[in-house]
Amino acid sequence: MTTWVLIKSDREPVFTQQEFSHQFFDRYSRQRFIKVQGCCLLLLLVLLLSNNANAQRSTEDKAVSELFQSFTQKNNNANVLGALLAGEVDASTPFNNFYTEQHLNHYRKLQQSYLTQAKAFQKKHLSLQSQVNLDVFIEQRKNTLTEIDRPAYELAVWQSNDYLSGLFFISSGYGRLSFDKIKDYEQWFERLQQLPELIIQLKVSFQKDLDKDVIAPAALVKHLAGILNSNAPQSIENSVFYQPVTNMPSYFTANQKQYVIMRYSKVIKQSVYPAIDQLKDLLINQYLPKSQGIKSVTSSDQGKGWYSNRLATYIGDSIEPDELHQAAHSNIKQIKQGLLEIQKQSGKQGTLSEFIQHMNDTAYFFQHAETLMKNYRQAMHQINKRTPSLFSDFPKATYQLASIDEINAAKSPALYYQLKSVEELMIGTLNINSARRLLHPKWQVKAHLLKYGAPGYHFLHAMHSELNDLPVFRDSANTRAFELGWGLYTASLGDELKVYSSWKDRLGWLLMDLKATLLLAVDTGIHLKGWSVNDANDYLMQHGFFTEQQASSITHKIMLRPGLWSAEKAGFIMVMHLKQQAIKQLGASFNPKHFHQQLLQNGRLPIAVVEKNVTQWIGNAAKGAVATKNVENTE
Known part of the structure; x- marks a missing residue:
């Protein structure tokens, strides 16, 4: 074996190749061992810290979950009607007289208590899902407290509109309550006996408004009177309160049926109807005469506070209402400029209004339902192929189109999305009213699909359904602005997705955007700027190409639900x-x-x-x- 030597200096020892190799690798091994040992210790420390953090996170998540459960139980007891409508309590739970000062004070303390507890959690110790749930919970409690502390609960019209609608719906037997046994009828009979007290309390609220000269516009008063008349007509057998009697199970004996009929008829005639008559009398003979000259709910300072609160509930408070109103004005100008560009591309002469009228000619609509559905399906496949270019996450639920049957077509909108479970599979269906073909211009098919189907409502609702262990209050969160805004946003992606292949497709998107923007402009115009009904109608006809009848219908809807129609835009x-x-x-x-x-x-x-x-x-x-x-x- 050849031996070589390494000489570093005269004083240093001379090593053979073999001796040098042993000593070099021994030293290297020791260094490597020390490094590996250090890394292992560091990794162990990280794991220990991670385990401690996970344990703390698990403990905090459990505490947050328990807070949610505790609140839900107490809130259900404090707002029994809301809980009944949500199916959270049974028919044996007594109503509470929600709008008495005593009950509102109790409700305020409940909300404040749980808001304080929620804010005490340190979010860094929570899982991401718990952080989001906590944010939603805090937002809900803040909104509820704002409603109670501002004049929201002082406007009797608003109280009555939602409260009576809820009472009538749950009384009809079409809610989540079961009416299968005599016991079910007896339990609901106990609740029915409480209705007069609740209705009289609403009358007290209206009287307070009259005394303070806080008056709502006539349109709201007439609408409420219409609700009372339609749900409590002269014949009690046609009233909502009698519906559980009308729909009694066939297997009830003759004696059982007679027992139910006698008890329900007596309390409706002698207690419920007289209370409703008192409320109607005050509305028609005292309140309505004073409301004739009122433009909107914001004609009083209390009304302005109420509207600001309503708007904030829907859209948050990061954008001032004045800014929204001005943004709507500016956006309408931009949209109309875009429409003029499209008219130029189309080669059509005349005014913009004449161009829009031309595009609503029957030639631009489908002649047969089968052709309409075929066109929708072809467009859906085109959109589905392009969606991965802008989206990486997709819902697990199946997505499909379906035609609304002719029996339900007359009372159904142009389209609506529905998500339901079928044999443990989630299926998202975009229901299309193909029987009403004049609701589906050819140039708006793709915009409709992007908004109401995928990636619009389908993605949002289906992916929401896939979240695990969501607390109950998430179902009642006011998410209207995000839901509708998301749909409108996805319709705007047609060019980015490269599915708006012609000026006609872009026309469909721009007119969809214009309508949402007009709703925002008119809602804030009426309730913020003091527009009259005529002002609103003229604005819609001038900028939205609506007929006088169409404009009047839209204005009426906006008058009845202040703030609601601003949410989408x-x-x-x-x-x-x-x-x-x-x-x-x-x-x-x-x-x-x-x-x-x-x-x-x-x-x-x-x-x-x-x-x-x-x-x-x-x-x-x-x-x-x-x-x-x-x-x-x-x-």
């Missing part, structure tokens, strides 16, 4: 604001798939919670993008 504005913010802060690293993932991953949420979560994600993502860029520059 306001939600869209918020989603677009968040997208622009993400593009600005993330720059080249912005990925629409990640943005959409953030919007959808927590399901249906109040728009204020959506804004908070996505803004936080943008901030964290921006820091990550800057850190990555700095590393690249260093290299």
Whole structure:
């Protein structure tokens, strides 16, 4: 064997190759062992800390869940009608007289107590799902307290509209209560005896409004009187209160049926109807005469406070109502400019109004229901192929189209989405009213699918259904602005998805956007700027190409539900604001798939919670993008 030597200096020992190798590798092995040992200790420390964090997170998640459960039980007891409508309590639970001052004080203390407890949790110790649930819970408690502390509960019309509708619905037997046994009828009979007291309390609220000269417009009063007349007609057998009697099970004996008929008839005639008559008398003879000259609920200071609260409940409070009104005005101008560009592309001469009228000619509608459905299915397949270009997460639920049968067509809208479980499988169905073909212009098929189907309502509702162990209160959260805004936003993606292949498709999107924007402008115009009915009608006819009859119908709906009709466009504005913010802060690293993932991953949420979560994600993502860029520059 050849031997070589390494000489470093005269004083250093000389090693053979073999001796050197042994000593070198022994030293290297020791160093490596020390490093490995250090890494193992570090890993063990990380695991221990992680386990402690997970244990703490599990404990905190459990505590939050227990808080939710405790609140739900107490809230159900404090708002029995709401709990009955949600199916959370049975028919034996007594009603509470919700609008007495004593009960409202109790309800206020309940909400404040649980809001304080919720705020005490440190979110860093919670799982992401628990953090979101806690945010929704806090938002709900804040909104409820605001409603109680502001004049919301002082407006008798608003109290009565929702409260009476709930009472009438649950009394009809069509809710979640069962009427299968005599015991069921006896339990509900006990509740029926309480109705007069609740109705008289509403009369007291109306009298308070009259005394303070807080008057709602005549349209709301007439609407409420209509609800009373339709649900309690002259013949009690045709009233909602008698419906459980009319629909008694056939297997009841003759004696049982007679027993139910006598008891229900007596209490309806002698107690329920007289109370309703007292309320109607006050409405028609005292309240209505004073309401004739009132433009809107915001004609009084109390009404203005109430409307601001309603609007904040739907759309959050990060955007001022005045800003929304001005944004609607500006957006209408932009949309109409876009429509003029489309008219130019079409080659059609004349005014914009004449162009829109031309596009509503029968030639632009389907002649047969079969052709309509075929066109929808072809467009659906085209959209489905392009959706992965902007989305990375997809719901597990099956998505399909279905035609509404002719029996239900007359009372059904153009389209509606429905998610239901069939043999343990979730199926999302976009129901299309193919029998009413004039609701489906050819140029709006793709915009309809993007909004009402996938990736619009289907993605949001189906992915919400896949979230595990959601607390009960999440079902009652006011998510209207995000839901509708998300649908309008997905309809705006037609160009990005490359499915709007012609000016006709873009016309469908722009007219959809214009209608939502007009609803926002008119809602805030009436209830914020003091527009009259004629002002609103003229605005709709001028900017929305509506007939006088159509404009009048839209204005009437907006008058009846202040704030409600602003939600869709306001939600869209918020989603677009968040997208622009993400593009600005993330720059080249912005990925629409990640943005959409953030919007959808927590399901249906109040728009204020959506804004908070996505803004936080943008901030964290921006820091990550800057850190990555700095590393690249260093290299």
